[in-house]
Amino acid sequence: MNIILLGPPGAGKGTQAHHLVATRDMIQLSTGDMLREAKESGTEMGKRVADVMARGELVTDEIVIGLIREKLEGGKGGGFIFDGFPRTLPQADALGQLLSECGETLDAVIEMQVDDEALVDRITARSTCSNCGEVYNDNTKPIPADGVCTKCGEAHEFIRRADDNEEALRNRLMEYYKKTSPLIGYYYAKDMLSSINGLGPVDDVQRSIAAILQG
Ligand code: AP5
DSSP: OOEEEEOSTTSSHHHHHHHHHHHHOOEEEEHHHHHHHHHHTTOHHHHHHHHHHHHTOOOOHHHHHHHHHHHHTSOOTTOEEEESOOOSHHHHHHHHHHHHHTTOOOOEEEEEEOOHHHHHHHHHTEEEETTTOOEEETTTBOOOTTOOOTTTOOOOOEEOOTTOSHHHHHHHHHHIIIIITHHHHHHHHTTOEEEEEOSSOHHHHHHHHHHHHHO
């Protein structure tokens, strides 16, 4: 089963994708994570995208479609979770094309709805384990007092993302409403869209997603 988690920055796409990977053997394809890896490893492409990402703007379609193409050629497991991709109409068209070239289909698009005020609260309180990527939140899932990550069991640094500040977040939201939200209509017209309330506790959101995947 191949699905898209669609939603604004901080909607909880990464949090829910990690759960689906752990419980359903699915493969998370997060273009944000792939771009951050390229940045960390100092590749030419990573250097080119670093400033764009820090400002909260979108990286070119050509780069992210290339990243996804490479990953689709790899293993499949219980299916792909597209997290943060597609983000524009050309990316959505490209995904349809790439999946059909691999003999795959897109089975569900889950829109996670969260209001802007909650997004700001979530993003400015987020930190991530630098070892395994587990996501924490100062308010709802604080870093353990002993500094040991609950997922990997290691005591590494917990990092705040360079684009998790109010100014970059304003740009990220603007980009979402201008370029990504048209995908809601795009997938609705294809009869693939399910919208859920992403505001409740993480477990409730998990249950809403499970109901869609089982239905
Ligand atoms: P990306 O990494 O994809 O960031 P994003 O879309 O802005 O999403 P986030 O990772 O910030 O949020 P999330 O929805 O995963 O929320 P999370 O689960 O962490 O992209 C970064 C940048 O890369 C872009 O700005 C762009 O420059 C570039 N890029 C990436 N893809 C691209 C593409 N396709 N095209 C062009 N450019 C691209 O949760 C957030 C916080 O809330 C956490 O602290 C978490 O613990 C907490 N939380 C989660 N769920 C709940 C809940 N239910 N209740 C309370 N708290 C919760």
